[in-house]
Amino acid sequence: MAITLTVNGKKHEVAADPETPLLYVLRNDLKLKGARYGCGLGQCGACTVIIDGKAVQSCDVPASAATGKAITTIEGIARNGKLHPLQEAFISEQAAQCGYCATGIIMAAKALLDANPKATEGEIRTALKGNLCRCGTHQRILHAIQRAAKELRQ
Amino acid sequence: MSTADTSPRKLPGSLNANRQLDRWLRINRDGTVSVFPGKVEIGQGILTALSQIVAEELDVAMGRIRLSPTDTSYSPDEGMTSGSQSITDGGAALRYAAAEARDLLMQRAAAQLGVSLEQLSVTDGTVTARSGGSVSYWDIVTDDLLAREATGDVPPKPAAQHSVIGAAVPRRDIPAKVGGVPSYVHDLDLPGMLHGRVARPPSYGAKLGALDEADVRAMPGVVALVRDGSFVGVVAEREDQAIRALQRIKRIARWEEQANLPESTDPRFLLKETSEDEVISEKRDEAAAGRAAKTLEAEYTRPYTAHATIGPSCAMASFDKGRYTIWTHSQGVYPLRHDLSKVLAVKPDQITVIHCDGAGCYGHNGADDAALDAALLARAAPGRPVRVQWMREDEFTWEPYGPAMVVRLKAALDANGNIVDWAEELWSNSHSTRPGAQKGVNLIAAWHLAQPHEPSPPRNPPLPGGGSHRNAIPIYEFPNQRVTNHLIKRMPLRVSALRALGATANIFAIESFMDELAAAAGADPVEFRLRHLKDPRARAVIETVAAKAGWKKGEKGDGSRGRGIGFARYKNGACYVAVIVEVEIGNEIGVKRAWAAIDAGLVINPDGLINQTEGGLIQSVSWALKEAVQFDRERVLTQTWDDYPILTFEEIPQIEVTVINQPDLPPLGAGEGAQGPTVSAVANAVFNAIGARLRDLPFTRDRVVAALT
Ligand code: FES
Ligand code: FES
Numbered sequence: 001m002a003i004t005l006t007v008n009g010k011k012h013e014v015a016a017d018p019e020t021p022l023l024y025v026l027r028n029d030l031k032l033k034g035a036r037y038g039c040g041l042g043q044c045g046a047c048t049v050i051i052d053g054k055a056v057q058s059c060d061v062p063a064s065a066a067t068g069k070a071i072t073t074i075e076g077i078a079r080n081g082k083l084h085p086l087q088e089a090f091i092s093e094q095a096a097q098c099g100y101c102a103t104g105i106i107m108a109a110k111a112l113l114d115a116n117p118k119a120t121e122g123e124i125r126t127a128l129k130g131n132l133c134r135c136g137t138h139q140r141i142l143h144a145i146q147r148a149a150k151e152l153r154q
Numbered sequence: 155m156s157t158a159d160t161s162p163r164k165l166p167g168s169l170n171a172n173r174q175l176d177r178w179l180r181i182n183r184d185g186t187v188s189v190f191p192g193k194v195e196i197g198q199g200i201l202t203a204l205s206q207i208v209a210e211e212l213d214v215a216m217g218r219i220r221l222s223p224t225d226t227s228y229s230p231d232e233g234m235t236s237g238s239q240s241i242t243d244g245g246a247a248l249r250y251a252a253a254e255a256r257d258l259l260m261q262r263a264a265a266q267l268g269v270s271l272e273q274l275s276v277t278d279g280t281v282t283a284r285s286g287g288s289v290s291y292w293d294i295v296t297d298d299l300l301a302r303e304a305t306g307d308v309p310p311k312p313a314a315q316h317s318v319i320g321a322a323v324p325r326r327d328i329p330a331k332v333g334g335v336p337s338y339v340h341d342l343d344l345p346g347m348l349h350g351r352v353a354r355p356p357s358y359g360a361k362l363g364a365l366d367e368a369d370v371r372a373m374p375g376v377v378a379l380v381r382d383g384s385f386v387g388v389v390a391e392r393e394d395q396a397i398r399a400l401q402r403i404k405r406i407a408r409w410e411e412q413a414n415l416p417e418s419t420d421p422r423f424l425l426k427e428t429s430e431d432e433v434i435s436e437k438r439d440e441a442a443a444g445r446a447a448k449t450l451e452a453e454y455t456r457p458y459t460a461h462a463t464i465g466p467s468c469a470m471a472s473f474d475k476g477r478y479t480i481w482t483h484s485q486g487v488y489p490l491r492h493d494l495s496k497v498l499a500v501k502p503d504q505i506t507v508i509h510c511d512g513a514g515c516y517g518h519n520g521a522d523d524a525a526l527d528a529a530l531l532a533r534a535a536p537g538r539p540v541r542v543q544w545m546r547e548d549e550f551t552w553e554p555y556g557p558a559m560v561v562r563l564k565a566a567l568d569a570n571g572n573i574v575d576w577a578e579e580l581w582s583n584s585h586s587t588r589p590g591a592q593k594g595v596n597l598i599a600a601w602h603l604a605q606p607h608e609p610s611p612p613r614n615p616p617l618p619g620g621g622s623h624r625n626a627i628p629i630y631e632f633p634n635q636r637v638t639n640h641l642i643k644r645m646p647l648r649v650s651a652l653r654a655l656g657a658t659a660n661i662f663a664i665e666s667f668m669d670e671l672a673a674a675a676g677a678d679p680v681e682f683r684l685r686h687l688k689d690p691r692a693r694a695v696i697e698t699v700a701a702k703a704g705w706k707k708g709e710k711g712d713g714s715r716g717r718g719i720g721f722a723r724y725k726n727g728a729c730y731v732a733v734i735v736e737v738e739i740g741n742e743i744g745v746k747r748a749w750a751a752i753d754a755g756l757v758i759n760p761d762g763l764i765n766q767t768e769g770g771l772i773q774s775v776s777w778a779l780k781e782a783v784q785f786d787r788e789r790v791l792t793q794t795w796d797d798y799p800i801l802t803f804e805e806i807p808q809i810e811v812t813v814i815n816q817p818d819l820p821p822l823g824a825g826e827g828a829q830g831p832t833v834s835a836v837a838n839a840v841f842n843a844i845g846a847r848l849r850d851l852p853f854t855r856d857r858v859v860a861a862l863t
Contacts, residue, residue: 034334
């Protein structure tokens with residue numbers, strides 16, 4: 001079965017069972033490895049991407065349900081060859097230990113800030129309640145997101 | 155002089171076992187320096203710290219350092235990356251090797267420039283003579299320069315000359331990791347790659363009965379089905395096809411199960427097990443014991459605790475012409491190869507094990523097991539690499555947990571509120587069942603094969619580091635003490651090393667009990683600890699954290715808010731950490747703020763140290779408030795994040811870490827120092843807030859209610 005997906009502004013045709021979770025299509029067919037498998041159950045957020053402006057756990061969406069929608073992955077948020085301010089802020093704040101959770105968190109944060117550039121710390125925490133980090137990097141991640149938010153508002 | 159000692163002299167850290175200088179580093183003519191660490195990145199930023207050490211000792215810019223992934227075909231054998239030993243073992247080796255390399259380069263430069271060594275200075279690899287004239291490392295180096303055994307005679311730079319060591323150098327791996335660039339073994343994508351999954355038994359020791367193999371083989375994309383005893387796995391063209399085949403196997407396979415798990419998740423079942431008992435510390439002073447005026451006793455427990463990494467274990471393997479290549483996030487490529495060679499029945503040199511980064515590693519997780527899974531499946535598809543990633547349920551049910559523990563304490567106070575007698579007894583399993591043992595194989599699949607291998611006989615890592623008895627001997631000065639370890643060999647649940655090993659429960663017990671004793675003595679908990687401590691570094695971290703938190707002598711909680719302190723010197727020989735937390739108790743316990751002070755000797759990278767300490771602190775708050783592996787008589791019931799909640803973004807405290815740098819003292823392991831102090835600080839803060847003493851981890855709502863009634 002061919003599925004047509006629009007990812008980071010480009011159209012792709014993939015031959016996959018329509019029920020295949022979007023995560024595997026992104027990682028294996030499109031070789032976009034930035035969304036990561038953590039649970040496959042919609043519980044951890046490691047696989048978060050943005051679909052039509054909303055943060056979505058790509059392990060929990062059949063690929064066929066994403067046809068005709070705009071899918072953005074971590075690989076698609078750099079602008080003019082420069083990392084997105086959120087990514088820059090994660091580097092400035094050294095907001096990673098293992099970093100496995102980081103791309104999903106950045107995508108969740110991007111969806112939040114796109115909709116609400118003035119998000120408070122409390123709103124950021126709430127927006128990230130579906131994203132787990134086992135290394136305990138939360139405080140730095142919160143600082144990085146607030147730093148990026150400030151940058152983006154300017 | 156006595157007779158000549160013929161054994162080779164002792165060299166610093168891992169240099170002792172890997173003595174050739176060029177096993178550690180090479181100076182390249184293209185202006186780069188290749189470094190070959192045997193320790194691996196497990197999310198702790200070690201590779202950045204090791205690069206700093208080499209850049210510092212060689213006097214070259216950080217940008218010139220090229221780190222080679224740890225690989226059994228060329229890397230030094232540094233055993234495991236564990237126990238906060240990387241800076242003390244691998245760091246020391248590289249520090250001395252680089253200092254010696256610099257010395258050899260300088261001698262060569264002096265000869266070429268025709269001046270004495272004292273006339274020379276180095277900036278970023280360019281050696282300049284005071285009289286003018288310069289050469290660079292890259293011009294004068296030849297292959298033979300470092301092809302020699304280290305002497306360990308060239309001392310590393312004194313702290314006063316450090317410019318790279320001690321600097322908050324940014325981690326080298328973070329830009330790629332936050333950029334979405336393939337960074338983990340999970341992201342490897344090799345030409346012709348297949349996907350494998352293993353259908354693990356539903357419980358420990360379950361035996362595979364009927365399985366309609368033809369039914370699975372006929373599924374779309376399935377390339378191979380491997381059944382060997384109770385090991386069953388599938389290989390498919392696509393990952394989603396492998397998962398569908400796995401789900402099918404799980405539905406149709408028949409298993410014979412046994413009901414041999416403990417009758418309750420309460421760790422006190424350990425008290426009834428047969429144990430090997432050893433008194434590990436004893437001090438007697440009868441006169442002091444005679445002053446005992448008041449005696450206290452208490453019992454503390456910790457349940458089985460999961461590593462619960464965010465990225466389930468993963469490995470890639472290929473089997474081609476009798477040789478295996480394995481990509482793994484194992485903490486020890488050589489010990490893993492040792493066990494693999496037994497199971498695959500090939501010589502170690504027919505297996506190349508290459509390290510790749512994995513998701514956060516907090517001890518012995520499923521990385522090694524996944525490597526064997528991949529190898530067994532790759533054997534069924536020669537010439538094509540097979541990638542195996544565990545499902546979330548596999549990780550939760552099969553990872554080796556941090557063992558359950560029971561600790562009993564008894565102490566006596568004299569009339570002045572001084573501790574005059576102290577006794578601890580602890581019950582637990584071995585806290586290390588890693589691969590690489592002489593006897594047996596510590597990899598899951600090996601136990602399930604038709605010709606099974608036995609796990610190695612359990613052994614507790616010896617003191618001073620210790621396993622279950624890590625930090626069981628109090629660091630406080632008591633005239634009388636007796637510490638007894640009851641090592642239980644039967645392991646109904648699979649267990650091994652989880653960050654800090656037995657130190658978590660031992661420190662939780664000791665530091666909670668110190669609080670109970672302080673209360674009984676009518677003393678302030680900070681002052682009470684200082685009263686029993688001589689070591690100035692121990693006192694300094696406690697005093698520092700108390701000052702930072704604005705601790706007020708005798709401060710009392712208000713019935714919902716309160717603060718508590720915990721302290722330890724990790725392993726009684728590594729870093730010193732003191733933690734104060736503030737809790738707020740509503741429906742549940744919330745940890746709102748935390749302060750930590752850490753002394754880890756010479757600090758290589760202060761930001762890395764702070765990052766690790768913050769992380770350790772948050773993880774420990776999560777252990778304290780939420781975590782326990784659930785099981786019934788047959789099965790582990792903890793399968794998903796719903797069954798095993800961890801601390802979330804909405805629940806994390808605001809943290810302030812203060813580093814006490816000791817530039818003239820050796821660096822001390824620091825990755826695990828916050829665990830015990832944090833857990834006990836939470837317990838003590840709850841007591842301070844509402845007067846409830848919590849002695850069983852985790853501190854759930856039910857337990858708070860029970861402690862109040
Ligand atoms: S992998 Fe998708 S939410 Fe965990
Ligand atoms: S940094 Fe490791 S899980 Fe978040």
